[in-house]
Amino acid sequence: MTKLITIKDLNFQYAKNAPLLSNFSLDLEAGHIYGLLGKNGEGKSTLLKLISGLVFAQGGSIDVMGFKPQLRHPNMLQDIYFLPEDLYQTSLSIEKYEQAYAPYYPHFNANQFNQLLTEFEIDSKKASLSKLSHGQKKKVMIAFGLATNTKLLLLDEPTNGLDIPSKAQFRRMVASAMNRERCLIISTHQVRYLDGLIDNITIMDHHKISFNETVEDIKKKLTFKLGNRTDTDESIIYTEETIQGFCQVKENLTGEETKVDIELLFNALMTNKIRIQALFSKHDN
């Protein structure tokens, strides 16, 4: 797989003596959908901005498709689509928005855009974006972003404001727009809606990457199952009481494959980081 983003020993801070990212390193490849998770204020949105060249690092290096993002080279920008959490306000109709911005993206596919809008149940392209609800506007922007066919798609909380059916549509559309050349980074808190979509989970904790593994590897090394309160099995890493019972994250000693519960994994990592990291580094070695 082609490496699209290489971040090495990155340092970034908004205010003096308050480092947000320190000695931060991360490699991201084409052909993957990365779920970027972390608590509030960990620097997830800032990381997306650093990759896009919207803020500049104070130390270290970032390479995005062979470009330094802070130079905002147009050839790099035409291969990145960044959808921020809060949307750009415009009174343009969808049709005029497409007329104004699609020409900047050489791989923009108008048919794909129309199909995606239909799938999102946006009936008329004559509708003014300022008159659409936040959710509908977000759908238009997601559809536009997918139709740009940029190599890098950065989505910050894309499912915020979407209703339940739209979240399922979003998953379908993103999956259908993926290919081996493309890399998607989805930063979100709504992890349940990423189930079955992302193939790599990247978790930020204390302003560093504390976990970055493929879903395939996670399945090989961990199981996510319901158990009992009285279970004392040493392979249990984390237990959480839910309405269904006691959800457990366990070391996968049997080779059995279970569905990855991202929320459970996140909570497990927050409470038992050392053990999980050790488990993955042991197996890596």
Next chain:
Amino acid sequence: MNQSINPNKILLQLKQYFLENQEKEIMYWSIMTLIFTLMHQDGTFLFILSISGLIFAARQFKAFGHTPSGIHYLMIPATQTEKIITAVLLNTVYYFTMSVVAYGIGNLLGSTLFNNMMSSQSEIYWSLFTGERHQIWSVLISFVSTQAIYMLGSLIFTKHPVRKTILTIIAVTVSLYIIEYFVFQLVFGNETKLTNLLPFFSEKFADADDSFFKVLTPIMESVLAVVLWIVSYFRLAEKEV
């Protein structure tokens, strides 16, 4: 760093501006024409041009006052140079041309209406194109340099750029005035009159040959505009949102 100039990218940005502001522009220039119709023959063109132009230029980069809009603007795949050229074309060439057109139509309409209503045969007075003080060329050069100041202001001040740019200009002017006063006090002693001192236009300079200033002023203004455009370019390049 690729800072090439692709005319297509400039055209795309202009198209994008007019698509986004089509209705506002029609409304705005209709109002401007109406103002010139009502104020024809008053020679108020310069005043209206300066005030409206400064507001237009100082709001050029208003996108930076709202983070999502700032992100949207910076993510447009065009070079910094192409973005600055587009901004300059809009706030100088486009704005000045439209102002002259609005002035022309307004002046013509106003004078015709006035003559019809008063049954008079007054000549249409084209103050912009005639008279020594209102030469269109010198007006344009002054306008371009002023717009360059306000455009830079809109890049520096993300919130309330109009107000802050005007206050900065006042502060810089007063500072120059004070510095000049003390320099003249040191050089010429107590005979320096405070009231006679204005930055760069003191009585000592006023004594100089008038034609010298007539040549120097447009050159200085042109140089100032170019310098400010370059500064704006670097300011845009280092802009973060």
